[in-house]
Amino acid sequence: MRYSMENASMKVEVESLGAELKSVLGKKSNIEYMWCSNPEYYKRSAPNLFPIVGSLKDGVYHYQGKSYKMGQHGYVRDVEWKVEKKDENTLVFTHQSDDTTKEKYPFDYEMELIYHMNGNRLEITWNIKNTGKEKMYFSCGFHPCFSCPVHGEADKSGYGYDMHMNGNVICRDFDVESGLALNSKSELKLENGFAAFTKDFFDNGAYVIENNQTHEVSLRDPEGKNYLNVYFPEAPLFGLWSAEKKNAPYAAIEPWFGRCDKEDFNGSLEEREWGHALAQGACFQAAYTIEIAGED
Numbered sequence: 001m002r003y004s005m006e007n008a009s010m011k012v013e014v015e016s017l018g019a020e021l022k023s024v025l026g027k028k029s030n031i032e033y034m035w036c037s038n039p040e041y042y043k044r045s046a047p048n049l050f051p052i053v054g055s056l057k058d059g060v061y062h063y064q065g066k067s068y069k070m071g072q073h074g075y076v077r078d079v080e081w082k083v084e085k086k087d088e089n090t091l092v093f094t095h096q097s098d099d100t101t102k103e104k105y106p107f108d109y110e111m112e113l114i115y116h117m118n119g120n121r122l123e124i125t126w127n128i129k130n131t132g133k134e135k136m137y138f139s140c141g142f143h144p145c146f147s148c149p150v151h152g153e154a155d156k157s158g159y160g161y162d163m164h165m166n167g168n169v170i171c172r173d174f175d176v177e178s179g180l181a182l183n184s185k186s187e188l189k190l191e192n193g194f195a196a197f198t199k200d201f202f203d204n205g206a207y208v209i210e211n212n213q214t215h216e217v218s219l220r221d222p223e224g225k226n227y228l229n230v231y232f233p234e235a236p237l238f239g240l241w242s243a244e245k246k247n248a249p250y251a252a253i254e255p256w257f258g259r260c261d262k263e264d265f266n267g268s269l270e271e272r273e274w275g276h277a278l279a280q281g282a283c284f285q286a287a288y289t290i291e292i293a294g295e296d
Contacts, residue, residue, distance in 0.1 A: 003083060003091055009120040009295040012091075018077040019093035019113040021046040021144060024122060026295045033228055033292055035145035035250035041243045042250070045145055047077035048113060048126065051105050051138035052272075054260025055179030063137070063269040068104060072179060073143070075104055076111075084112065091115045097131075108132035120296040125287040130278040137269045137277055139258020140286055141235075145242075146228055148197075148219055148251040155247050158222030160196040161240060165214040169195070169207070172259075176205035176244055180263040194220065199247050206241040208259065210274075214238075217253045225293070230255070232288040237274060255288040 002022065004013045013023035022045050024033040037045045052061070052074045060067050076095060085092035096110040107130070114125040130136040148156045163169060168189050173182040188195055188207060195201075215233045217240070218226035232238060232255035239254035259274045270277070278284050 001083075003086060005086070005088060005091060005115075005117060007089065007117050007119070010117065010122065010292060012115060012117060012122060014091050014093070014115055016081050016083060016093065018047055018079065019081040019095070020044065020048065020077065021115065021122075021124070024290060024292060026292050028295050031147070031150050031227075031292075033147055033150070033290075035147055035252075041246055041248040042145060044077070044143070047073060047143045049073040049139075049141040049143055049256075049258075050076045050111075050128075051107075051140070052260075053139045053141040053256050053258035053274075054181075057180060057261040057263070057265050061269045061272070062267075063106065066106075068106075070104055073141075075101070081113070089117045107134075107136045107138075109136060120292050122290045122292075123287070124289070125285065128278070128284045128286075130280055130282055133280055135277050135279055137272070137275055139256075139272065139275050140284075141239075141254060141256035141258055142232075142286070142288055143239075143252060143254050144230070144290065145250045145252040146219055148242075148249060149221070150227060151221060153222070155199070156197045156249065156251065157199065158197070159251070160194055160220055161251070161253075162218040162220045162226050163190055163193050163195060163214050164216040164218065165190070165193055169209055169213060170211075172208040172210055174205045174208050174260075175263060178263060179260055180265075181208060181260050182263055197251070200245075202242040202248075203245050205244055206239045206254075208237070208239055210237050210259070212236050219251060219253070227293050229291040229293060230288060231291065234285075234287065255286070257286050
C-alpha cells in the first residue's frame with residue numbers, strides 16, 4: 001500500500017512493500033524527482049538494502065559453519081513493512097525478524113525507517129536494533145534513483161554529478177557480470193568537482209567510492225544548476241549508478257554502510273569488508289537527506 005504526505009514544497013509517497021520511497025514531487029516546479037520504476041530500465045525507485053549491500057561471492061555467505069544463500073542487496077526491500085506512524089510531516093515504517101527471515105539471516109532484530117519532511121528536505125533515518133543474544137553482523141544502505149533529465153531533454157547528456165570535492169574520485173573497480181569488487185582502483189576525473197554524463201558514463205557498472213571521500217553529491221542540469229542534493233554525513237561509502245549500456249533516464253546516488261564482496265573474498269560473515277557488528281541490545285543508525293533545490 002502507498003502512503004503519502006505533503007507540505008508547501010513537496011509531496012512524498014512511500015510504498016509499504018520494502019518501505020520504499022516512490023515519489024518526491026516538487027510542488028512549485030511539478031517535477032517528479034524520483035525515478036518512475038519503469039522495468040524497461042529498472043523496476044525499483046529507492047530500495048533499502050539489508051543485511052548486505054551489493055552481491056555476495058557465489059551468492060552465499062558463511063556464518064558459524066553454515067552457508068546461507070542470499071541475492072543482491074538482501075531481502076528487506078521485498079518484505080511488507082508495517083506503518084507505525086503517519087502524520088502531516090512524518091511516516092514511520094517498522095519491520096522485525098521472524099521465522100522466515102531467520103532462514104536467510106539467523107539474527108533477531110527490530111528496525112524502523114523514518115521519512116520526515118522539513119521544508120524542501122526529506123530526511124530518511126533507519127534505526128536497527130539487535131534484539132538477539134549474540135552479536136549481529138550486517139551491512140545496510142540506501143539506493144535512491146533520481147529522474148535525470150528533468151527538463152524534457154532527450155537524454156541526460158549535459159547533466160552530471162557535482163561531487164563537492166577537490167581533486168578526482170578514487171573508485172573501487174567493479175565487475176558488472178559477477179557484481180563483485182576488484183582489487184584494483186581507478187580515478188574518476190572531475191572538472192571543478194563535476195563529473196559530466198556521457199552516453200557511456202555508466203557502461204562499466206556502478207562507481208564504488210570508499211573512504212569518506214565526500215558526504216554530499218548533487219545532480220546538476222545543463223544550465224549548471226544543482227537541482228537535487230543528497231547529504232550523507234555518516235556514510236563511509238557510496239555508489240553512483242544507472243542501468244548499464246542503456247543511457248537510462250535516471251541516476252542513482254547511494255549512501256552505503258557496507259559493500260559487495262571482493263572477487264577473491266573467502267571469509268565468513270564477520271570478516272566482510274565494511275560490515276558492522278552490533279552488540280546485544282545495541283542500536284545502529286543510518287541516515288541521509290534529499291534536498292530539492294528551488295522548491296523552498
